[in-house]
Amino acid sequence: MTDDLERFRREIRSWIEESCPPSMRLPMAEGDEVWGGRRAVFPHPDARVWLERMALRGFTAPTWPKEYGGAGLSTVEAAILEAELRDAGCRPALRSLGVWMLGPVILRFGTEEQKREHLARIARGEIRWCQGYSEPGAGSDLASLGTRAVLEGDHYVVNGQKTWTSHADEADWMFCLVRTDPAVPRHEGIGFLLVDLASPGVRVRPIKLISGLSPFCETFFDDVRVPARNLVGAPNQGWTVAKALLEHERSSIGSLRSSAFSAEEPLQDLARRSLGGEGGTLPDPILRDRVTQANLDELAYQLTFRRAAETAAARKSAVTMGETPKPPGPESSVLKLCGMELNKRRKELRVVLAGFPALAAEDPRAREWLRSRANSIEGGTTEIQLNIIAKRILGLPD
Amino acid sequence: MAFVLTPEQESIRDTARRFVHERTPVAHLRHLRDTGDPTGFDREVWSEMAALGFAGITLPAEHGGAGLGYAELGLVLEACGRSLVPSPLVATVLLGASAVALGGTLAHKDEVLPAIAGGERLLALAHEEGSRHARYRIRTTAARTTDGYRLSGEKVLVLDGHVADTLVVVARTSGAAGDREGITLFLVPASAPGVSRERTLLVDSRGAARVRFDGTAVRCADVLGEVDHGSDLLDAVLDRATVGLASEMLGGLAEVFDRTVDYLKVRRQFGVAIGSFQALKHRAAQMFCEVELTRSVVMDALGAVDEARAELPLRACAAKARATDAFLLITAEAVQMHGGVGVTDELDIGLFLKRARAAEMTFGGAAYHRDRFARLSGY
Numbered sequence: 001m002t003d004d005l006e007r008f009r010r011e012i013r014s015w016i017e018e019s020c021p022p023s024m025r026l027p028m029a030e031g032d033e034v035w036g037g038r039r040a041v042f043p044h045p046d047a048r049v050w051l052e053r054m055a056l057r058g059f060t061a062p063t064w065p066k067e068y069g070g071a072g073l074s075t076v077e078a079a080i081l082e083a084e085l086r087d088a089g090c091r092p093a094l095r096s097l098g099v100w101m102l103g104p105v106i107l108r109f110g111t112e113e114q115k116r117e118h119l120a121r122i123a124r125g126e127i128r129w130c131q132g133y134s135e136p137g138a139g140s141d142l143a144s145l146g147t148r149a150v151l152e153g154d155h156y157v158v159n160g161q162k163t164w165t166s167h168a169d170e171a172d173w174m175f176c177l178v179r180t181d182p183a184v185p186r187h188e189g190i191g192f193l194l195v196d197l198a199s200p201g202v203r204v205r206p207i208k209l210i211s212g213l214s215p216f217c218e219t220f221f222d223d224v225r226v227p228a229r230n231l232v233g234a235p236n237q238g239w240t241v242a243k244a245l246l247e248h249e250r251s252s253i254g255s256l257r258s259s260a261f262s263a264e265e266p267l268q269d270l271a272r273r274s275l276g277g278e279g280g281t282l283p284d285p286i287l288r289d290r291v292t293q294a295n296l297d298e299l300a301y302q303l304t305f306r307r308a309a310e311t312a313a314a315r316k317s318a319v320t321m322g323e324t325p326k327p328p329g330p331e332s333s334v335l336k337l338c339g340m341e342l343n344k345r346r347k348e349l350r351v352v353l354a355g356f357p358a359l360a361a362e363d364p365r366a367r368e369w370l371r372s373r374a375n376s377i378e379g380g381t382t383e384i385q386l387n388i389i390a391k392r393i394l395g396l397p398d
Numbered sequence: 399m400a401f402v403l404t405p406e407q408e409s410i411r412d413t414a415r416r417f418v419h420e421r422t423p424v425a426h427l428r429h430l431r432d433t434g435d436p437t438g439f440d441r442e443v444w445s446e447m448a449a450l451g452f453a454g455i456t457l458p459a460e461h462g463g464a465g466l467g468y469a470e471l472g473l474v475l476e477a478c479g480r481s482l483v484p485s486p487l488v489a490t491v492l493l494g495a496s497a498v499a500l501g502g503t504l505a506h507k508d509e510v511l512p513a514i515a516g517g518e519r520l521l522a523l524a525h526e527e528g529s530r531h532a533r534y535r536i537r538t539t540a541a542r543t544t545d546g547y548r549l550s551g552e553k554v555l556v557l558d559g560h561v562a563d564t565l566v567v568v569a570r571t572s573g574a575a576g577d578r579e580g581i582t583l584f585l586v587p588a589s590a591p592g593v594s595r596e597r598t599l600l601v602d603s604r605g606a607a608r609v610r611f612d613g614t615a616v617r618c619a620d621v622l623g624e625v626d627h628g629s630d631l632l633d634a635v636l637d638r639a640t641v642g643l644a645s646e647m648l649g650g651l652a653e654v655f656d657r658t659v660d661y662l663k664v665r666r667q668f669g670v671a672i673g674s675f676q677a678l679k680h681r682a683a684q685m686f687c688e689v690e691l692t693r694s695v696v697m698d699a700l701g702a703v704d705e706a707r708a709e710l711p712l713r714a715c716a717a718k719a720r721a722t723d724a725f726l727l728i729t730a731e732a733v734q735m736h737g738g739v740g741v742t743d744e745l746d747i748g749l750f751l752k753r754a755r756a757a758e759m760t761f762g763g764a765a766y767h768r769d770r771f772a773r774l775s776g777y
Contacts (some may be wrong), residue, residue: 268772268775271777281773299716304690307401310400310401334687334690386683389686393683394679394686396663396678396679397670397674398674
């Protein structure tokens with residue numbers, strides 16, 4: 001590491017020491033996440049302080065230019081910042097679809113006006129965004145979407161329905177895909193539109209899931225008038241923008257969870273409480289083996305996650321130094337696929353290990369198990385992820 | 399960065415790959431098998447491998463080695479696994495050299511290690527006695543005499559046991575079969591009186607032997623490690639050997655996977671490449687995930703050896719359990735996806751299938767290592 005980067009690391013380390021409240025370095029419990037927005041909920045007053053301090057330095061969107069609310073860091077510096085925050089045990093100051101997904105495409109495809117209007121407010125956590133892609137008739141086959149946007153003067157008039165819009169009931173704005181031209185081939189004729197959910201004609205209805213939770217909504221558009229300047233890219237460029245957004249999401253390993261289960265009680269402890277047996281070998285050999293398989297699968301996943309991160313960092317620094325980059329590491333689609341399948345199996349095993357108590361209607365293990373069934377459906381089903389690996393990585397023909 | 403190769407490691411990997419490609423493609427194994435070679439590997443090839451530094455790669459420079467680590471040895475083993483190279487890397491290097499390096503006296507080391515590094519001395523671990531890996535189920539006895547011990551018992555599946563110059567013998571000096579305590583390791587010349595050996599032909603065409611000891615006399619100076627506490631040494635040796643074997647298995651399973659994906663692209667039925675069928679695509683993608691997960695676990699375990707991490711035994715279990723399941727899955731799928739030719743001897747796929755099964759049983763299969771992982775984790 002060069003002297004400059006080492007100096008940067010020391011500077012970041014002491015900034016974290018001064019700025020991160022001690023309560024923001026404790027492990028997170030369910031519901032401790034901060035998502036921002038006009039109706040932001042802070043589980044602790046320090047969470048607001050931490051977000052404000054992070055945002056003031058531009059650290060919520062570290063690689064964005066300073067003028068748009070970022071910190072203007074290089075990818076290597078951003079990786080150092082991320083590592084220092086992680087090593088110090090800092091809670092994420094802000095979780096944000098705006099930072100992870102929308103911001104990068106506005107930076108790439110947006111107008112200067114759009115950058116000025118949206119980016120800094122995203123970085124400060126003032127506006128919470130949701131994603132409007134799926135429709136009742138457009139799931140895995142997303143390009144068949146039919147929500148219409150018709151240009152009338154300087155406004156689009158939007159009619160149609162989006163579904164699986166995560167937290168649309170808590171979000172302020174939605175970035176969505178709309179049909180701008182039904183006459184051209186379906187991948188063309190799609191626009192990427194930014195919609196203020198406070199607009200007249202927008203109706204949001206939560207969807208109740210088998211888990212009893214409602215993290216998703218249906219969003220209805222009834223003659224909603226959206227200023228034409230809210231279109232990102234050209235009127236028929238929406239699919240390209242959406243693909244770029246997905247690629248960005250896939251390439252940002254940081255948006256994947258590296259330690260999804262660290263806060264959970266170890267499976268063997270749960271098994272011990274439920275199956276009995278003072279010390280020694282767990283009394284049920286089949287459940288014991290399932291616990292071990294799950295633990296070994298998680299270990300393999302976490303090690304692969306680290307390998308992916310290290311390989312990505314090595315590639316980045318090689319590019320920065322003008323060297324030939326190392327070959328790519330395990331692709332993020334592999335991590336996504338394994339991560340969601342692993343989570344599903346662990347949640348299921350927790351219910352199995354807990355036994356009767358997990359049947360209680362309000363038992364959190366049952367709710368988490370039911371919630372986890374969606375892991376391999378949302379954001380690209382397991383089957384779609386397998387298609388992606390087969391096509392893009394293995395080069396198997398269509 | 400344990401998961402990113404250094405330029406030096408890349409060069410070792412490339413050297414190993416080139417050597418394997420030029421000198422020991424899978425046809426090399428076929429030739430040994432079809433000519434009924436009594437050794438099971440090619441001594442000349444082994445000399446060349448030793449000259450390249452592969453035999454002594456982890457041994458210290460004062461004992462003729464390269465002073466490198468398992469991360470580097472793993473790259474060599476992986477390259478060998480890609481073409482099923484039969485060589486003394488497992489028996490002599492992973493098992494024999496580890497036993498002497500970890501448990502030997504300076505005199506042992508001076509005598510044995512440089513000869514291993516030079517490719518001149520072959521070792522074997524005489525350990526197993528039953529129908530499957532059972533680490534402490536040792537019935538072979540080492541009875542105390544006035545000036546040493548007498549070994550009596552029979553060992554099975556002694557890898558390279560039919561050609562080894564020196565045997566590392568696991569025997570019981572006290573206690574009962576199954577006890578972890580009471581085990582002692584001895585360094586015994588294969589030519590010692592009372593040692594008889596009979597080669598076992600294995601399904602993967604590698605060499606092993608049944609070795610009998612009929613009152614074989616050994617000296618106190620031949621003890622490796624501590625009397626009655628040999629299990630500590632045995633575990634340490636087997637942890638290393640298990641991690642090394644998992645590297646070889648990684649090479650094998652990655653090779654079969656690559657060959658199968660290539661086949662899916664060229665084999666045509668119903669007028670299209672069979673790789674266009676989703677039923678096969680999805681299974682291929684699943685296997686790709688398994689290859690990636692196995693690689694991470696194996697690389698981490700190699701690092702655990704080199705950094706002498708306390709969790710090495712756990713990581714060795716993780717690596718062997720995963721490599722075993724992945725190797726068996728991918729070779730079975732490879733046969734199925736190749737269809738009829740997959741079960742012909744002409745195609746190499748069957749050789750990988752056989753190696754996967756033999757590698758599974760060597761040092762314990764997936765279930766053995768999951769059980770050990772759970773035990774070591776306190777459940």
